[in-house]
Structure formats: structure tokens, C-alpha cells
Amino acid sequence: AQSVTQLGSHVSVSEGALVLLRCNYSSSVPPYLFWYVQYPNQGLQLLLKYTSAATLVKGINGFEAEFKKSETSFHLTKPSAHMSDAAEYFCAVSDYQGGKLIFGQGTELSVKP
Amino acid sequence: ETGVTQTPRHLVMGMTNKKSLKCEQHLGHNAMYWYKQSAKKPLELMFVYNFKEQTENNSVPSRFSPECPNSSHLFLHLHTLQPEDSALYLCASSQGYRGPGEAFFGQGTRLTVV
Numbered sequence: 001a002q003s004v005t006q007l008g009s010h011v012s013v014s015e016g017a018l019v020l021l022r023c024n025y026s027s028s029v030p031p032y033l034f035w036y037v038q039y040p041n042q043g044l045q046l047l048l049k050y051t052s053a054a055t056l057v058k059g060i061n062g063f064e065a066e067f068k069k070s071e072t073s074f075h076l077t078k079p080s081a082h083m084s085d086a087a088e089y090f091c092a093v094s095d096y097q098g099g100k101l102i103f104g105q106g107t108e109l110s111v112k113p
Numbered sequence: 114e115t116g117v118t119q120t121p122r123h124l125v126m127g128m129t130n131k132k133s134l135k136c137e138q139h140l141g142h143n144a145m146y147w148y149k150q151s152a153k154k155p156l157e158l159m160f161v162y163n164f165k166e167q168t169e170n171n172s173v174p175s176r177f178s179p180e181c182p183n184s185s186h187l188f189l190h191l192h193t194l195q196p197e198d199s200a201l202y203l204c205a206s207s208q209g210y211r212g213p214g215e216a217f218f219g220q221g222t223r224l225t226v227v
Binding site: 029034036041042043044045046049099101102103104105106 | 117119134144146154155156158161168169201205215217218219220221223
């Protein structure tokens, strides 16, 4: 069975500071990994995805994530936080079956001025 | 425009009512999903449909009844719900078995059971 653990249900950073949201996964097969963002009262929007190509994946809005098999991690980073980055972020894993996503608990990101 | 449209966006219903949530996707996908998002809880996968066939039901109570008449439409029929069923219900679609394509989500239906 696959699972995802997001460390920290809430992360707070100052505007301009580094954003680091942690995600660890468990999968018996090579995983496909995703980061989604959710703004209040909205659906989920894909930020980026890892599908066994490059281990460093760049996404929208300046976010990127690095797949580290040895650490079973897929942490999300952004060099400089912006106020508009405040939202909830979800890490998800799927297998070769395609599309059925298993989500982590979510991390709420707050950005202080 | 996400390509996945859910209606209604908000719904308030009594415990004895019957209502339906609708989801439509214009992405040519073959798989559709219902997720439940409750406050302080992880997203819960409820149902999975591939090529109109239900392939997964994650022990969802029978008061939730899904229907997938074709690959573009998905419904969730609701009856005799409980207050704890109040949540954001999200529909998603993806390519399905052919690949690891990401899921595209609708805006969700905010359901309140009174």
C-alpha cells in the first residue's frame, strides 16, 4: 500500500524567506509524486509532478521539488516566499495504475509580511 | 477554467433530503473520482471510476450513491445524510490506467447537513 506523510501541519515563514514543505512517501513500486496547492474554498491545483524523469522537478509559481529515493522524500521548496503563496499544500503519490492519488494530511503555509 | 466543473458549489440539506452532486469533465479523461475533504482530516478517496465502471469503493456508507453514465459525467447521490457528512466534496479526473497522469480537480461542492 502507498502512503504519504507530510511533516508539519502548519508552517509559517516571512515574506522573502525560504519555503520548505516536507513530504515522505511509502510505496512498494516506483512512485509518481505530486504537489498540489489549495486556496480557500477552491479545488486542488497541480504545482508539479515527478514521473521518473529528472529528480529535480520545477513547477509553477517558482516552486520545485527533489525526488530522493534513498530518503523516500519529495520535499517542496521555493527560494523566496510571497504573500500569495499562503495556502494549503498537499503531497500525493500514485502508482502505475494511474491517477488514483493518495494524499498526505496537508500543510498550511502562512506568510508573514 | 480547470476543465472539471462541479455543481452546485454550495448545498445545504436536511437529513431527510435527497440531493445530487454533479461533476463534468471536458478533458477526454477516462477515470473520475470523488474525494471528501473534512476539516482537520486528510483528503479521503471515496469512489473511483474507470471507463464508466466503478473500480473502487473505499467503504463509503450507502447513503452516498455514485453514478457514472459516461466518462465525462459523474454524480454523487445523497440521501439521509448525517451532520458529520458536512464537508467539501471534490471531483477529479485523470487519464486512468494508461498512465500516471495527474488528477485534475473541480472547485468542489461545500455541503452542509443540518
